[in-house]
Amino acid sequence: MVTILEQPLKFHGGLRLDANKSPSLRAPLRQAGIPERLFVPLSQHIGEAADPLVEIGDSILKGQPIARSLSYISAPVHAPTSGRIIDIDAYPIPHPSGLKADCIVIEADGEDLAARGGLTMEAVFEADPADIRQHVRDAGIVGLGGAGFPTSVKLNPGPGREVELLVINAAECEPYISCDEALICYRTREVIDGIRIMRHALHARQTVIGIEDSMPKAISCLQNGLDEAGDTDIRVIAIPTVYPAGGEKQLIYTLTGEEVPSQGLPIDLGIVCHNVGTAAAVGRALLQGEPLISRVVTVTGAGVRQAANLDVRIGTPIVGLIEQCGGYTDTVTRLLMGGPMMGVSLPSDAMPIIKTTNCILAASLQEAPQPLPAHPCIRCGKCAEVCPASLLPQQLYWYAHARNFDKAQDYNLFDCIECGCCTQVCPSHIPLVQYYRFAKTEIWNQEREREKADIARQRHEFHLERLERDKKELQERRAKAKKALNKPKAGNADSKKAEITAALARVKARKANQPVTARNTDNLSEEQRAEITEIDNRRASNPNENRP
Numbered sequence: 001m002v003t004i005l006e007q008p009l010k011f012h013g014g015l016r017l018d019a020n021k022s023p024s025l026r027a028p029l030r031q032a033g034i035p036e037r038l039f040v041p042l043s044q045h046i047g048e049a050a051d052p053l054v055e056i057g058d059s060i061l062k063g064q065p066i067a068r069s070l071s072y073i074s075a076p077v078h079a080p081t082s083g084r085i086i087d088i089d090a091y092p093i094p095h096p097s098g099l100k101a102d103c104i105v106i107e108a109d110g111e112d113l114a115a116r117g118g119l120t121m122e123a124v125f126e127a128d129p130a131d132i133r134q135h136v137r138d139a140g141i142v143g144l145g146g147a148g149f150p151t152s153v154k155l156n157p158g159p160g161r162e163v164e165l166l167v168i169n170a171a172e173c174e175p176y177i178s179c180d181e182a183l184i185c186y187r188t189r190e191v192i193d194g195i196r197i198m199r200h201a202l203h204a205r206q207t208v209i210g211i212e213d214s215m216p217k218a219i220s221c222l223q224n225g226l227d228e229a230g231d232t233d234i235r236v237i238a239i240p241t242v243y244p245a246g247g248e249k250q251l252i253y254t255l256t257g258e259e260v261p262s263q264g265l266p267i268d269l270g271i272v273c274h275n276v277g278t279a280a281a282v283g284r285a286l287l288q289g290e291p292l293i294s295r296v297v298t299v300t301g302a303g304v305r306q307a308a309n310l311d312v313r314i315g316t317p318i319v320g321l322i323e324q325c326g327g328y329t330d331t332v333t334r335l336l337m338g339g340p341m342m343g344v345s346l347p348s349d350a351m352p353i354i355k356t357t358n359c360i361l362a363a364s365l366q367e368a369p370q371p372l373p374a375h376p377c378i379r380c381g382k383c384a385e386v387c388p389a390s391l392l393p394q395q396l397y398w399y400a401h402a403r404n405f406d407k408a409q410d411y412n413l414f415d416c417i418e419c420g421c422c423t424q425v426c427p428s429h430i431p432l433v434q435y436y437r438f439a440k441t442e443i444w445n446q447e448r449e450r451e452k453a454d455i456a457r458q459r460h461e462f463h464l465e466r467l468e469r470d471k472k473e474l475q476e477r478r479a480k481a482k483k484a485l486n487k488p489k490a491g492n493a494d495s496k497k498a499e500i501t502a503a504l505a506r507v508k509a510r511k512a513n514q515p516v517t518a519r520n521t522d523n524l525s526e527e528q529r530a531e532i533t534e535i536d537n538r539r540a541s542n543p544n545e546n547r548p
């Protein structure tokens with residue numbers, strides 16, 4: 001039985017950082033304009049890329065599926081607005097690899113025409129959880145906290161598994177990012193409806209919203225919204241503002257005191273955790289019939305003139321958003337997707353907003369300083385003191401640096417949430433997180449190579465097996481044929497006699513050019529008689545046949 005603690009706990013490590021959220025929260029959440037062209041990547045989620053359903057030249061409506069998911073861990077993609085498909089090709093996307101990926105390019109027609117219809121809350125509560133999951137899947141919803149894991153999969157605890165607690169993650173702990181706070185304050189009803197639908201889909205016994213105590217306005221919005229909805233079973237708990245309080249494992253520990261096992265999942269404890277923005281997307285999909293075609297994005301940093309939170313259509317180029325926020329200032333030096341701790345550096349602002357883009361940080365040199373030259377580790381242990389996953393970052397660094405990936409895994413490399421706390425405090429300026437990312441990528445690559453090699457080996461073994469089987473079958477067929485040849489025929493003496501008689505009759509008939517009569521076929525078989533009759537008929541129709 002999981003218990004929600006009256007007094008939240010403090011997890012190990014973490015950092016107290018300057019929030020820097022107020023610039024983007026000064027103005028209310030607003031709708032971003034729809035650009036002339038939208039670049040919608042086929043892969044915006046964890047899992048297999050979606051498969052296009054449209055062709056160049058097709059006209060599409062807002063919300064129409066334009067790519068389908070072909071596997072369980074995947075998500076479909078929908079048209080963010082109405083218009084025409086003008087290209088399907090590789091374009092730059094915001095990804096740490098910096099590589100291009102397939103995108104569907106839409107030329108907006110400015111009409112923004114949609115075909116959709118939602119359900120009532122009563123109908124949703126009467127629906128089977130499996131139907132709700134299917135609806136969520138069809139709407140292309142993935143985790144909007146940054147992970148991008150398909151939500152329908154996380155709404156399925158699996159056979160025989162009870163959900164004790166649904167945790168809604170509204171902690172939003174990373175500096176500068178305020179999209180969840182804006183969503184809670186300006187779309188409270190959508191958020192609460194989504195949480196109630198998720199609770200129903202999971203049959204969760206308890207539900208709690210974990211939110212940092214530095215967000216009093218959002219906390220009171222949630223509380224008032226729940227009162228209005230008459231839902232007293234959902235609790236709102238303010239947790240200490242410490243980075244990374246919004247890490248899934250850290251939040252669960254803070255709220256319940258339960259520790260998710262190494263390499264384990266929250267469901268192992270009967271807990272499921274969803275981001276608050278994901279909940280709102282679920283509410284919108286079921287009650288308004290709108291798939292995931294937009295999300296709230298924070299545009300902020302000293303490098304942009306008017307920081308803001310905007311509701312942005314997926315596929316909108318970042319450059320267009322920056323323009324809608326007054327353009328760049330002279331101080332901009334770097335563009336990040338995400339916050340300063342876990343964000344990804346972007347080489348260009350031509351890249352589009354995707355489902356997992358929570359923030360665009362146009363940073364000044366002060367906000368995102370150039371990394372200082374790294375020095376050798378002095379074994380000060382500061383990195384271990386701040387690690388919220390209770391790891392030994394210096395050991396992980398050592399093994400990642402030495403490419404000893406097995407050892408790195410022995411030190412629970414995959415429990416690292418890449419929060420960057422260790423890098424932040426390292427007096428030797430070692431880019432520790434980069435080493436962990438590198439090690440993880442190498443391990444995944446090796447696994448992929450191993451899988452490929454296994455498949456190739458299996459194919460080769462199957463090929464050899466088939467050759468062996470063909471050879472055996474051939475031998476068996478030959479043996480059978482040989483046996484059939486050597487087998488004495490039934491009624492041997494009589495049949496031989498009959499054959500000889502028939503042959504003599506045929507010769508005689510040929511010589512006399514007379515039809516063979518029934519008289520000399522008395523001892524013949526049916527087949528032999530039929531053959532003779534056929535000869536007779538042929539001769540009758542052509543008397544010259546067989547004549548010299």
Ligand code: SF4
Pocket residue numbers: 376377378379380381382383384393394397422425426427428429430
């Ligand atoms: S903080 Fe840096 S120098 Fe200190 S032990 Fe960790 S890696 Fe080494």
Ligand code: SF4
Pocket residue numbers: 383386387388389390391392393396415416417418419420421422423432433436
């Ligand atoms: S990045 Fe990983 S190793 Fe470093 S503090 Fe965070 S969880 Fe620990």
